[in-house]
Every structure is written in C-alpha cells, then in structure tokens.
Amino acid sequence: MFTLPQKDFSAPTTCLGPACMQDLGSSHGDDLEGECSRKLDQKLPELPGVGDSAMLSPDTSYLSSRGRMIKWFWDSAEEGYRTYHMDEYDENKNPSGIINLGVSENKLCFDLLSWRLSQSDMQRVEPSLLQYADWRGHLFLREEVAKFLSFYCKSPAPLRPENVVVLNGGASLFSALATVLCEAGEAFLIPTPYYGAITQHVCLYGNVRLACVYLDSEVTGLDTRPFQLTVEKLEMALREAHSEGVKVKGLILINPQNPLGDIYSPEELQEYLVFAKRHKLHVIVDEVYMLSVFEESVGYRSVLSLERLPDPQRTHVMWATSKDFGMSGLRFGTLYTENQDVATAVASLCRYHGLSGLVQYQMAQLLRDRDWINQVYLPENHARLKAAHTYVSEELRALGIPFLSRGAGFFIWVDLRKYLPKATFEEEMLLWRRFLDNKVLLSFGKAFECKEPGWFRFVFSDQAHRLCLGMQRVRQVLAGKSQVAEDPPPSQSQEPSDQCR
C-alpha cells in the first residue's frame, strides 16, 4: 500500500540508482544549486548561441545544445546534496546523519503553520478554483496581496491589485522578468555575495546573465561596513560590463540581503535607485525576507514604503511566502510593479507558472488573517528566530570566529578565513567537505560568488536539538583543524573525483 509522503522522500531504499540520488539531491534546490554544490572552479558553460558548448556536447546526446546546458545545471546541483540525502539526520532513525545548516528554510514554525493551514476556512473547494482562471492570479488573491503589502510594507498610499501578478514562487518570477526585460545574452547587475540560485533562474529560459558587483569584507575608503554596496561600485561594475560588450538591463537587489543578513537603509536604497534611473536600468528588489527581520532596531524599510520612487516604472518588487511564512514547498510568489506593460508581459508567461486555485484560496485566507499574523505568528516567529540566532552567534563568539549578521533573515555570514591554510577556493571547498564528513552541511562562499575564499553561510532557523548538534559538529571540525590541515585530507579518496579540482 501507499505510504505517506514525508518519509518516502527521504528513504533511499524505495528508489534505485543514481538518478534517484540526484533528484533527492536537488530536492532542496533553490538553495542547494547555488549555494552548496557548485563545482569549485568550473565556470558556467557558454550559453547557446553565444559560444561553443562543446564541453557539454557529446554528439551522441539526445538533447539540443541549450538542453545540454540545462542538464548541466541539474547535474551539478545534485553533487553536494547527494551525500546529504543519502544520510539525512533523523532524531530517532538516523541520529548520526547529516545536519543541514546549508539550506535557507525556516523550520521553526511548522507547528503554527500546520495549525493555521488545517483550520476549516482553508478547506474550501469550489468549481471556480478548479477551473482555468485569470493567469495573473485570482482577483480575490491579488486584492489580498495588495492589502497585505500595503500594510506590511507601510506604503504611503494603498497598493493596487492591478499591479500584482501571482506566480508559483520567486524562481519563476526571476525567470519571467529576465525574459521580458532582457534579450538573450543581456545581463542584470547584482552585488555579491548573493543568493546563487538566481543565476539559474534567469538563465534557464531567459538566457540572461548576471554581472557581478564584487564587494569585499575589508572596510576601507568611504565604506563604513564590510561588503558595503556603494554607487561608485555599481558605476564601476556597469562600466566594466559595457567594456566587455555586455548589455546591462537592470539591477537586482535583495533586501534584507541573502547571505549577509543585512539590510539597506532607505537612504542607500534611494541612492541605488537614483543610480539605476540615471542609467535607465530596471531594478528588481527581492524582499522575500521582509518579515523575517527579528531585531526591531534594524529599522528595515521596504522599497514600497518610500515616499517617491525615482523611477516607479522601472522598479519591480518581489515577495513570497517561502521565507517569511516558512513554506518553501507551497510555491507562492508575487510581483508588484506599477508598470502595466511589465505586469502584462509577466502575466503572459503565467500559464507556465500558475499555482493551483486551491492554494490561491488558502493564501488569500492566510494573508487576510491579520490578527493571527500580528498576534501569534510574527511575534512567535521572531522570538524563535532571535533565540536561535543568539545561540549560534554566542557559539561563534566563544570560538572567536568573526561573523556578520544584523538581525534579518535565517543565516549568519561567517568568516572562516583563518581556518584556510591558503586563501583559495580549493581550500574553502576542502573545509566544506570536512564539515560534511563530520555530518554537518553548510554553504560555502563561492556559491554566492563571494570573491574572498573562506566565508560560509550558517542557517540557524532550525529546531534547537538539531542546531546544537550541528554546532557541536562544527566545533569539532574547527578544533581538529590545525591537525587536519597538515595532513592530506583523509576524505578525499572517498569523494567522487569530479567534486574537487
């Protein structure tokens, strides 16, 4: 007989062969592709129509050349997580399994969410929800999203449902926006380190690239803090892209930032927007962590709260429930833009990014329930995030490890440079592997296109028992570091050879 989903999905016995591992591997895809498992020094393959893709194209392939590139994305995503999914930690069944502090998911509030989603108002089924509907999203949901964003983003005037497009997640939104704003081969600017999966989202269909604005940790010149984004750096990156013949169409900002856990102040935001306007660039502001700012003092402001946007027609805001409501599996994301051409063009692609009518109904119910959100969910979620954050940051302090994190998001950006014998990405990868060998999965900086080797992202939004165990394993690795660094890494021979280079 059929057994329930949850366990099947992690039980290697029910599935056979490598293909299966690969897919379990990718099951945490959003993050894993970009953040944990990108091969160290392997560049993205040349894009179709642009260069030779011979490196991935045995003539025997059944796929088109872009198909081979797409498959490369999938295959490379699998590598890091193969190990994890074969040996996932479970308190009872597999206590020596791997703890996952690598994927940015909020696992602290499933109790609250399961309760809310099981309430009777969520179970409505009616014909209109089962039939084709407006591809922008059901009107009732778009109205609810507009009200929700008006309230939580503190917009000066009520936001309008016509400006809302609803899709099955932020990934889809990146894909659709890239396609309708850029031609193939054009680019978006993005400050690094950044959430690496965006590379794939804009590339798969859109064949759009990212032009990195490299930031460093050192505080020099006009910078007042590490990895500070300034207009000068934006200008420089833009010039550089132009000189390489890459046409830049826009700028992607993630606020609160992933992986820095920092936020842009309203003044900074304004400067970036003015910069974009000067160069006629679109700005995509990804605010997927906007309600996960657990330190009040941080003073986060949504771009939608600004009194006047420099270029409202080119400012496009993204939000989703994956992070703020800890439901990455629900697949709900939304675009807010005043530009009707962009909204319409994105909606034209929504036929491929639609979400079930039943889920749309549930989302509307959830977003409408202001009392529960304000009085139950957000306070509790923030308290739990804060506690988990305090725990991990105390641990790091005790170890004398520097880190960045200002009280937003699910992660701490940790500086492990002093644990690398040489400042190379190979060493970063080796250290990452050592963590994995000691059964704790982290994300390494290279996956965020960080230019300095040695940074890691620790996700702390997990249950205390798993978190403690994870940190304990981290400590073990770091304590044994000096000894390990002298010997050749013992693990290497066991690893698939293509993972290290």
Add this chain to the structure above:
Amino acid sequence: MSHWSDTLPVPSGQRRDQVPRDHSIYPQLLEITLHLRQAMREHFVQLTSRQGLSLEERKHTQAIREKEALLSCLIRRMINLLQSKAASDLELQVPLPSEDSRGDVRYGERAQLSGQPDPVPQLSDCEAAFVSRDLSNRGIDISVFYQSSFQDYNAYQKDKYHKDKNTLGFINLGTSENKLCMDLMTERLQERDMNCIEDALLQYPDWRGQLFLREEVARFLTYYCRAPTQLDPENVVVLNGCCSVFSALAMVLCDPGEAFLVPAPFYSGFAFSSRLYAKVELIPVYLESEVTVTNTQPFQLTVDKLEEALLEARFEGKKVRGLVLINPQNPVGDIYSPDSLMKYLEFAKRYNLHVIIDEIYMLSVFDESIIFHSVLSMKSLPDRNRTHVIWGTSKDFGISGFRFGALYTHNKEVVSAVSAFGYLHSISGIVQHKLCQLLQNTEWIDKVYLPTNCYRLREAHKYITAKLKALEIPFHNSSSGLYVWINLKKYLDPCTFEEERLLYCRFLDNKLLLSRGKAYMCKEPGWFCLIFADELPRLKLAMCRFCDVLQEQKEALIVKQLEDAMRE
C-alpha cells in the same frame, strides 16, 4: 517568394486575415523595425567578428548571407506595409493589399524563423496601443502574441454568464474544459484524506515531483495505459501543467529556431508553448477534410504526408527535431489505431525524430465501443529514447485550475534536463498530496468517476450533435474528448479566413465564445471547435445563441447575394 506559395498554398482569404482589424499599421511597423534593428546589430557583430575564425568561415559567410536576405526582406515588408496603408487610407474601409506585397510579407515572416516562428499575430485596437519602451523585443513579442490571442478570453473572464447574476454574460464553448463533473470532484476533494499538512509538504520539494507522487503517477499510468510492464517512477517528471511540460521539452530538445512537425489542425496551446519561452517553430502537416483516393478519412494522417512535410521543411533549411502527436486527437477527435501509431513512430525513428505524444484526453473516450491504445501500452517502442509521453489531470478529471502535468520518458538525459525546470514549474506540496490521493483511489475512479463522466460526456455530445444534425452542420468526432469539430463553410461567402473571423466575431457579439479553425492552423477556412462538456442549461442557452447567429448570418448572406446580383 513564389516558391513559398507553391510549397504551402495559402487560401486566398488568409492574406486578408492578416490585416489588423483597425487597419493600424503602427504596431506591425514597430515590430518590423525592432526586428530590423536586431538583425542589423547581429549583422554588424558578425562582420566585425570575422577575423580569426577561419575554421568557421564557411558557416559565417552563410550566416551573413542569410542575415542580408532577412534585412532586405524586412525593409521590403516595411515598404509594403506603408503602401498597403496608403491603399487602405484611400479606400477607407476595405484594406486591399496587393497579392504580391502580401506574399512578400509572408515570406519575410518565414525568413525570421529564429526570432519568431509564427506569423505576426493579429493586433486589435487595444494592443495597437501596447508598445513599451520597458520591455525587451521578446517581451513585446510575448505580450502582444498573448494579448491578441487571449483578448476575447479575458473579456469572457470579466463577464461570465451566471444563471441568476449575469444572464447576459458570455458563454464559453471555446476553452477545452470539462465542467460536467464539478459536483463529483468538489465532493472528492473535500474528503478527509485530501487535507494533509505535513512539514515535508511545506519544505522545498524534490523539483521533479515528490517521490510519492511520481510513484503514484507511474502506478496510475501503468494501470490506465495498460503498460506491459510496471512503469518506473524514475522516468516521471511532474510539473504544473502539460503546457509547462511541453515548454520544457521544447527547450531541451530544440535550439531556438528549430522545429517540430505537428499534424494540423492541432490544439492551439502548442503555438504558445513553442513560442513564448522556447522559440521553437511548429511546422504544420496539413490534413484535409476531403476524402479522396489517398485520403480515405477526413483529416487522415499518413506517413506520406509526414514525410512530405519533413522533406519540404528540410529543403527549406529547417532543422526538424521532432514530431508532436495528440492522441486522442484535438480538435478532430480521432483516435490513432495501434497500427497507424506504430507507423508514425517508425517514420520518426527513420529520421531520428523525437516524438512527443500528448495523451491528455486518454480517459475521456466516451464511446464504449472504441478502445484507446496508449503509446505506453505497446510491447516495444521503435525508439524508446526518443518517445516522450505527456498526460495531466486538466481534461480527464476536469481540474484545469489544479495545474498538474506529467512527463513519462525512458530517456534519462531528458528526465534530468526537464527536471531542471522543476524550479520554475513546481507544484505546491499540498497539491501534490491531493493529486496523489486522487490518483490512488482507483476504486472511486473506476466505479464512480469514470462511468459518470463518460455518461455525462456522451449525453452532452448526443445533445449537441442532434442540434448540429438538425442544422445540417457537418461535424467530426463521435467518440472522445470534450469537443466537436464543425464545418460552417456554408455560412461563409466567400469562404475565406477573413469571413471565418467575421463569423467568429458575430458569435462573440452574441456573447458566445468559440474557437475558430485558424487558431488550430487548419488549412481550410470555415471550421470551428465547439466544446460541449458543459452543463445542459448553459449548453442549451449557448446553442440558442449559436442558432441565432447562424440565422442572422444566413440572412446577411442572402442580402449580400441579392446585392451582388443587382449590381451585376
């Protein structure tokens, strides 16, 4: 140019059909200019990057020659448009583009395959205004194509018929949806087993579909397709709709500008899925309604026709990567026999073509005397690594709003590549659970749902065909699907696509939405697709409106004929 009209004869009306309703040439001109700009840019890039590419030189020269041909084509199109605009300004009402000039336009359209596989869509007033500085060229193309095709559907969405609240609203017999079993589905989906909120369902999914669902899909297809051996969940990829599956397949099997063969008339949704994201061309294999020595059935697909279309496409320099089959066929409603299916598959194998088989109506065969044979029931496939099957719940379970489509393929490479699209076409974990519960309950499906659904489809079909017979309207399909393919040629004078469009508008004016043959790439004007899977009261009202329009049309024709006679 002339060779174009020789190879693919275009009925005379089709040319006029391409002139926008409002005669405004602005959007067309703009589009051409944009393409022109793009083409010139590429041309210069090619010219400047010539050095140091001695290996590639021949290819390059070829590419440059093609670009030059395209440039001159585009310029000619602009001139033609300006001329035709001048002509229409003189004549005020009647646009009269000369045969030659329109011929050129079509040629130009075909010439820019890589960017734009289909002819420029018809633009109406509202889209004429739709020209944006903020979108990319392809963004404009996507938006304009979509808006022009879905304008009427959107009008319907905003003004739907309701028996109490909006009796004058639109009735939609144009969108293929099964509304006959809403009661059963609503009830089933409210049952206790459907509601499950588990942590795992709220977390990042396996991007090719949760294993529990893929296992269930494999089991389900094994049973209902009567597969000789158990199908493997590892060969299943689950996405949010069959159009997403098709779009992803088009991406991974073709490069931009490459093509699939599709027997026409065919389901209009493919035109979107091939064009919006994937930029893949669909080459119609035109089928004819007339029965002749070689064409023993109306709209019969034969290997000869496939072969002819393939060779012709190759002769024109197109790279054909696959063949798309819909079985049961939409809109004609034919079911391919195992023998003919085998022949098509062997043909594909002979030419190394992939075959995408869309079996989305496989459980909607309501004539009990007819047995549907899924391609998955075959003992051995001629080329299993190039055979890819699509199925979904939208039609067979009447839940198009659920967004679920599945791919079944033996080809591991294709599985991996399509899985990468899981990020962009994922289904909510909660919905995956519901789908799994639904597919799992074979007893309910076999004993309750399918018999009821088939019975209701049969009854609705009986009602609609009786009406059509009374009106002496010829039609096809008496066994499967949600639609009949009807011939309204006798209401068109002259029998052109422009007249077809006008008749379609007349239906629309009477708040009745139908699909016309042009949207299905039918070669002969005058065909319409009528979806009958709706509740009887709505269906009755729809048929009333239908009869009224045809009556009006008939009277208008008589008046017109009289006027013509008097003029002579």
